[in-house]
Amino acid sequence: MTIQTSKSLSEADLSRLIEMAWEDRTPFDAIEQNFGLSEPQVIAVMRSELKRSSFNLWRKRVTGRSTKHVALRSKLVTRAYCTTQYKHKS
Template identity: 60%
Template sequence: MLLSQEDESRIIEMAWEDRTPFEAIDLQFKMQEPDVIKFMRNKLKPRSFKTWRERVSGRNTKHLKLRSKEITRGYCPTQYKNR
């Protein structure tokens, strides 16, 4: 799959976001979790990839089936404040 730099940047951003589930990336870019992991491994520096994997492994908010029903949005309320 050929992706534009904008798409690659957006996938990386979504993968780093705590509240954005892998299912959202799959819905928008047709990349399931294993595909996102491979993508991140290829696009990030080794230490950044390791940090990311440690961060998302076991994180309930990265999987729709595991996340709390109280979480109704895909981002933190302070994430997109107007400056």
Template identity: 60%
Template sequence: MNRLHVALSESDISRIVEMAWEDRTAFEAIEAQFGLNESAVVDLMRKHMKASSFRMWRKRMAGRTTKHLALRSPAVQRHRASHTRQA
């Protein structure tokens, strides 16, 4: 299901943008949590960022293997933000 057709809250959008900027957060993690595939994340980023910021993000993401689970090394572990609770 593509959630672009479903209204996302401002906090959801903020979290998706944050996750998309993080090097170690794969697009698959965003899809699992919010139901947005990579192209939907790109569309969301384009819509909610200034054009120059979007271009900078796209340039940064181009070819970054850590953004795709199937391409990245097993040595790359999931990033856990310092403000989240460790189990």
């Protein structure tokens, strides 16, 4: 993937993609379903959009994390995020 792919996303979509990538419970499969980007493509976007130290911290955090990879997840986990994660405005 090239940086061009991240530039083709709107600012709001790019922001949401980065947010989803940082979330522990959001698997790469959910990101691919929402944005059409595979895990290597998400890594490339994160590399191009984050400072080097932030990217390194993120990579260390997500590498091998079972919640980021559906194949490694427990079959008991049926959602991508905590039920209290998104607060709805009334």
